[in-house]
Amino acid sequence: MIYKVLTANRLGDGIAVWLNASGxxxxxxxxxxxxxxxxxxxxxxxxxxxxxxxxxxxxxxLVEVEEDGxxxxxxxxxxRIRAEGPTVGYGENAYAPTRAA
Amino acid sequence: xxxxxKETGFVENDAWALPVEGxxxxxxxxxxxxxxxxxxQMEASNEGGFGVLIAPADDVTKLAPYLERLALVAxxxxxxxxxxxxxxxxxxxxxxxxxxxxxxxxxxxxxxxxLMIRCGIDSFAVKNPTALxxxxxxxxxxxxxxxxxxxxxxETGQRYSWRRKAS
Amino acid sequence: xxxxxxxxxxFVSARVAQFRDQVERRLSGEIxxxxxxxxxxxxxxxxxLHAYMLRVAIPYGTLxxxxxxxxxHIARKYDRGYGHFTTRQNIQYNWPKLSDTPDILTDxxxxxxxxxxxxxxxxxxxxxxxxxxxxxxxxxxxxPYAEILRQWSSVHPEFSFLPRKFKIAVTGSxxxxxxxxxxxxxxxxxxxxxxxxxxxxWVGGGQGRTPLxxxxxRDFLPEEDLLSYTTAIVRVYNLHxxxxxxxxxxxxxxxxxxxxxxxxxxxxxxxxxxxxxxxKLPDQDIAAITNYFAPPALPERPEGxxxxxxxxxxxxxxxxxxxxxxxxxxNPDYASVTISLKPIGGIPGDATDxxxxxxxxxxxEYAFDEIRISHEQNIIFPHVAIADxxxxxxxxxxxxxxxxxxxxxxxxxxxxxxxxxALANARSxxxxxxxxxxxxxxxxxxxxxxxxxxxxxxxxxxGHHHVGHIGLLGVxxxxxxxxxxxxxxxxxxxxxxxxxIGRGFEPEKVTDAVETVVNTYLAIRTHASERFIxxxxxxxxxxFKDALYGPSSKAA
Numbered sequence: 001m002i003y004k005v006l007t008a009n010r011l012g013d014g015i016a017v018w019l020n021a022s023g024x025x026x027x028x029x030x031x032x033x034x035x036x037x038x039x040x041x042x043x044x045x046x047x048x049x050x051x052x053x054x055x056x057x058x059x060x061x062l063v064e065v066e067e068d069g070x071x072x073x074x075x076x077x078x079x080r081i082r083a084e085g086p087t088v089g090y091g092e093n094a095y096a097p098t099r100a101a
Numbered sequence: 102x103x104x105x106x107k108e109t110g111f112v113e114n115d116a117w118a119l120p121v122e123g124x125x126x127x128x129x130x131x132x133x134x135x136x137x138x139x140x141x142q143m144e145a146s147n148e149g150g151f152g153v154l155i156a157p158a159d160d161v162t163k164l165a166p167y168l169e170r171l172a173l174v175a176x177x178x179x180x181x182x183x184x185x186x187x188x189x190x191x192x193x194x195x196x197x198x199x200x201x202x203x204x205x206x207x208x209x210x211x212x213x214x215x216l217m218i219r220c221g222i223d224s225f226a227v228k229n230p231t232a233l234x235x236x237x238x239x240x241x242x243x244x245x246x247x248x249x250x251x252x253x254x255x256e257t258g259q260r261y262s263w264r265r266k267a268s
Numbered sequence: 269x270x271x272x273x274x275x276x277x278x279f280v281s282a283r284v285a286q287f288r289d290q291v292e293r294r295l296s297g298e299i300x301x302x303x304x305x306x307x308x309x310x311x312x313x314x315x316x317l318h319a320y321m322l323r324v325a326i327p328y329g330t331l332x333x334x335x336x337x338x339x340x341h342i343a344r345k346y347d348r349g350y351g352h353f354t355t356r357q358n359i360q361y362n363w364p365k366l367s368d369t370p371d372i373l374t375d376x377x378x379x380x381x382x383x384x385x386x387x388x389x390x391x392x393x394x395x396x397x398x399x400x401x402x403x404x405x406x407x408x409x410x411x412p413y414a415e416i417l418r419q420w421s422s423v424h425p426e427f428s429f430l431p432r433k434f435k436i437a438v439t440g441s442x443x444x445x446x447x448x449x450x451x452x453x454x455x456x457x458x459x460x461x462x463x464x465x466x467x468x469x470w471v472g473g474g475q476g477r478t479p480l481x482x483x484x485x486r487d488f489l490p491e492e493d494l495l496s497y498t499t500a501i502v503r504v505y506n507l508h509x510x511x512x513x514x515x516x517x518x519x520x521x522x523x524x525x526x527x528x529x530x531x532x533x534x535x536x537x538x539x540x541x542x543x544x545x546x547x548k549l550p551d552q553d554i555a556a557i558t559n560y561f562a563p564p565a566l567p568e569r570p571e572g573x574x575x576x577x578x579x580x581x582x583x584x585x586x587x588x589x590x591x592x593x594x595x596x597x598x599n600p601d602y603a604s605v606t607i608s609l610k611p612i613g614g615i616p617g618d619a620t621d622x623x624x625x626x627x628x629x630x631x632x633e634y635a636f637d638e639i640r641i642s643h644e645q646n647i648i649f650p651h652v653a654i655a656d657x658x659x660x661x662x663x664x665x666x667x668x669x670x671x672x673x674x675x676x677x678x679x680x681x682x683x684x685x686x687x688x689x690a691l692a693n694a695r696s697x698x699x700x701x702x703x704x705x706x707x708x709x710x711x712x713x714x715x716x717x718x719x720x721x722x723x724x725x726x727x728x729x730x731g732h733h734h735v736g737h738i739g740l741l742g743v744x745x746x747x748x749x750x751x752x753x754x755x756x757x758x759x760x761x762x763x764x765x766x767x768x769i770g771r772g773f774e775p776e777k778v779t780d781a782v783e784t785v786v787n788t789y790l791a792i793r794t795h796a797s798e799r800f801i802x803x804x805x806x807x808x809x810x811x812f813k814d815a816l817y818g819p820s821s822k823a824a
Contacts, residue, residue: 157511181303181306181429182306182389182429183429183511184389184426184427184428184429184430184431184506185506185507185511187425187426187427187428187429187506188426188503188506188507191426191503196541210303212290212303212307213428213429215425216423216425216426216428217425219425220425220426231293231298231299242286242289242290243286244279244282244283244286244423245282246275246278246279246282247423247425248279248419248420248422248423249419249420249421249422249424249425249495250546250547251425251426259275260273260275260556261419261553261556261557262546262548262549262550262553263416263419263420263495263547263553264275264419
């Protein structure tokens with residue numbers, strides 16, 4: 001089954017965030033509130049618009065996810081990378097093995 | 102609500118109005134004509150004191166024969182990032198030598214006003230609340246040192262020929 | 269190099285103050301995102317996948333040790349200890365906070381640096397030949413003109429809201445090391461029969477969705493007309509460039525749709541009004557700016573040659589590095605050096621803060637405090653005494669900066685790709701790393717010779733894949749990454765756009781596919797000295813298509 005979560009980037013530092021069940025923006029996708037039906041999606045969208053207008057977040061989007069047991073997994077590779085960070089190392093860790101995406 | 106601002110301050114009793122489809126002009130208002138209509142009017146009479154609206158895709162040089170009969174040229178910024186009117190203003194002032202009022206209309210925001218002023222625009226139809234507030238406080242976010250000449254004259258003599266300093 | 273005077277310092281400070289005010293208004297909500305966005309872009313601040321990204325300008329790729337140390341400091345203080353050097357000679361930081369950007373810009377201003385117009389629909393960093401001032405084949409150093417253009421284009425009131433971005437590149441020699449034919453305006457500095465300096469002018473080059481080579485519209489523009497003529501081009505573009513479709517908004521589309529003759533007519537008609545006006549460059553201004561770029565006084569160091577022979581004999585690795593990364597200089601005791609940012613298996617174009625600090629120290633010690641960034645994402649020391657090559661190499665090696673691969677197959681250009689970039693469809697960095705590892709042996713690289721691989725993670729082509737000898741374009745197909753291969757692109761004076769060779773390859777098949785292409789080349793080249801690009805131009809795509817897809821294949 002494909003569900004939705006609401007994601008955005010924080011205004012102050014641009015860090016990718018997801019909306020959790022308490023209506024707060026968390027940096028962990030795994031804490032995101034999963035919308036399993038149309039009403040829940042509409043509610044997420046409304047919160048997204050509100051928080052964008054309130055200048056808390058920008059680039060707000062509903063993205064598709066599936067649930068793999070307890071784990072939330074975005075359908076799109078792009079969103080998986082957003083959730084877990086670059087698949088490659090950086091800085092002093094530039095030679096770290098590439099993470100599977 | 103829209104207010105008209107010039108560097109001398111907000112203007113009361115501005116008579117100009119952009120015609121709105123299906124609505125009558127406010128009483129006593131002078132219409133700002135679309136370019137096509139203006140050119141027709143130029144042929145139809147010898148009167149002066151007209152106002153014309155230059156849309157982004159218009160050729161502003163078409164106004165050249167009629168500058169004496171123009172009291173206002175309005176330049177449209179339908180979206181603030183449609184930058185064609187900056188060139189219209191520059192050509193109208195520097196190339197055509199128009200000396201009457203040039204007004205920015207449309208999506209006029211505070212951060213673009215200093216650039217508009219340098220291009221020779223001297224009045225602004227403003228409805229954005231932040232812009233209105235900043236203009237009322239006379240707090241424009243421009244930079245007084247310039248690294249290129251523009252229509253609005255500024256002091257030369259800043260070592261290189263392309264530099265200017267706002268007077 | 270150029271030094272700020274009081275005017276420049278005041279200008280940049282005013283710009284930082286202006287941006288600080290804009291950021292405060294954004295953080296307080298007084299200005300909304302869509303009004304703020306072009307303002308932050310004109311100060312180099314992007315929003316990417318994971319965070320904001322700040323692109324700092326390195327004007328025409330030139331900087332000194334003090335500035336490099338500041339770039340290291342910014343990486344340490346405000347970011348995660350590294351930066352990425354780009355195909356437009358700039359540097360990018362991937363994790364800055366918006367709220368820190370005014371302070372970052374303040375720090376940059378203290379060393380005469382900025383992030384003005386590194387993004388946005390305005391005139392961007394003017395790039396130049398990374399060997400400028402050192403190359404023997406130059407008519408003259410093009411950088412003074414890049415500096416004049418930089419100043420003139422900064423916060424230009426008429427040209428801050430163009431239909432799209434606008435990129436200018438300048439070269440000083442017939443041999444084009446600045447990729448001028450894939451820029452919106454390309455300028456080649458040259459001399460006429462009377463020995464006067466001027467420019468051949470190209471317009472309408474670019475990569476991205478619709479790659480096109482620029483058209484030459486002027487064979488000789490006198491240097492005094494540089495700003496008038498550029499104004500004419502940009503004004504025509506500002507008025508007539510398309511604004512209805514983001515992917516059709518560059519000047520290359522205007523040239524293509526209007527026709528180069530008609531567009532040239534419009535430009536020349538506008539130029540007639542501007543020529544001899546206030547934009548005409550006085551000789552003394554050109555001379556004053558040119559003075560800043562006078563080459564350093566280079567002492568005679570004749571002992572270099574004898575030493576070099578002995579050092580090469582004693583150390584094969586050093587000999588390979590000299591062979592590959594050391595380039596002729598107009599002064600016989602000197603050379604230009606490529607400091608490779610493409611370590612085998614590493615991330616192309618990235619440098620840690622400690623590497624940046626080391627480069628700064630070495631620039632002061634061995635390179636007359638002059639550093640360049642090339643559009644191929646490497647660091648260049650333009651002036652190094654032959655006599656100092658060995659100690660320089662010894663210092664670079666332990667820091668992972670001594671890879672002897674300039675221009676070879678592992679000297680890969682790659683954009684950040686889907687690991688970082690919000691525009692990307694596929695990753696570039698892991699592809700580059702795997703290719704680099706596969707071809708990493710020195711012997712294999714020497715056998716293959718000059719072969720430029722360029723990788724882009726999306727059609728925007730920031731990795732310049734269209735002009736790679738082998739280009740890789742990452743796309744998304746059915747939710748997965750796929751890589752299209754193009755062959756035969758080139759960014760020098762014989763510029764060409766690469767041809768798509770056939771259907772794409774999955775990530776786990778790409779490296780093998782490239783190896784097939786390479787092996788095909790090795791099998792059919794006439795001689796070891798026939799470069800890949802020359803073989804491709806001689807035989808065309810068919811042998812490569814046959815090798816990759818089977819002999820029955822005719823079309824992609």
